[in-house]
Amino acid sequence: MINPVHDHENHSHTRRSFLKTTAAGTALATAALSGLPRSLFAAEQKSAVTFSPLPYPENSLEPYMSAKTLHIHHDKHYRKFVQQVQSRVKNSKYSNASLETIIKGTSDGINMEEALHLMAVLAWNHDFYWKSMKPKGGGPLPNQLEKTVTGTFGSVDAFKKQFKEAAMQFGSGWAWLVLDKGKPVVTYTRYHDSPLVAGQQPLLTLDTWEHAYYLDYQDRKEEYVDAFINHLANWSFAESMLPAPEKKDK
Numbered sequence: 001m002i003n004p005v006h007d008h009e010n011h012s013h014t015r016r017s018f019l020k021t022t023a024a025g026t027a028l029a030t031a032a033l034s035g036l037p038r039s040l041f042a043a044e045q046k047s048a049v050t051f052s053p054l055p056y057p058e059n060s061l062e063p064y065m066s067a068k069t070l071h072i073h074h075d076k077h078y079r080k081f082v083q084q085v086q087s088r089v090k091n092s093k094y095s096n097a098s099l100e101t102i103i104k105g106t107s108d109g110i111n112m113e114e115a116l117h118l119m120a121v122l123a124w125n126h127d128f129y130w131k132s133m134k135p136k137g138g139g140p141l142p143n144q145l146e147k148t149v150t151g152t153f154g155s156v157d158a159f160k161k162q163f164k165e166a167a168m169q170f171g172s173g174w175a176w177l178v179l180d181k182g183k184p185v186v187t188y189t190r191y192h193d194s195p196l197v198a199g200q201q202p203l204l205t206l207d208t209w210e211h212a213y214y215l216d217y218q219d220r221k222e223e224y225v226d227a228f229i230n231h232l233a234n235w236s237f238a239e240s241m242l243p244a245p246e247k248k249d250k
């Protein structure tokens with residue numbers, strides 16, 4: 001389990017990032033003054049893993065998700081996961097690697113790499129979760145996604161029922177619509193698990209950790225899941241994740 005976010009840790013990371021940035025800036029300024037090429041300072045390059053801004057305003061998912069929930073979730077929890085990855089890949093073979101590369105490369109979960117794997121999964125999953133929602137979401141599925149889903153589940157309602165059942169599993173985790181060997185599948189991963197490790201292509205995810213909904217719904221998790229499916233889910237994003245042949249053939 002990941003511990004709850006503690007402000008002092010964020011402040012500590014922010015301060016360290018500031019000091020690092022300041023040190024790098026000073027080095028570059030020194031290089032410019034001395035005429036040394038900037039490539040000499042390549043070791044100062046930042047991680048390829050970055051903190052993604054929300055794709056919509058914090059209050060734009062109300063009344064189904066409050067600005068307060070989204071702010072704490074994105075700016076505190078998610079920021080910590082990204083900072084943890086950035087900190088752990090420093091001076092390692094993953095210093096310039098993407099989250100996907102880190103997740104797949106550390107999936108054995110051994111020794112020092114285990115914590116990096118967990119943090120990388122959480123950073124990736126959350127980034128995908130922000131994109132899986134939008135203001136005025138829910139509603140009918142776009143044409144290509146509807147055909148893909150209906151072809152496997154029989155109907156959109158049957159797909160949504162399976163997705164809800166996955167999301168309602170007890171404990172902290174993630175409900176997913178993924179492509180598995182090209183076929184749409186509803187799945188559920190616990191805690192810090194990723195469908196990427198199983199070679200699946202995520203299309204949409206719902207965060208079912210309590211921090212995602214407790215301020216707004218307390219113990220009424222089912223209301224949160226229904227609100228996501230009916231008012232927040234970004235079906236257009238899910239459709240955009242279908243591979244090109246899937247879109248073309250349907």
Ligand SMILES: [Fe+2]
Nearest residue numbers: 207209211212
């Ligand atoms: Fe979360």
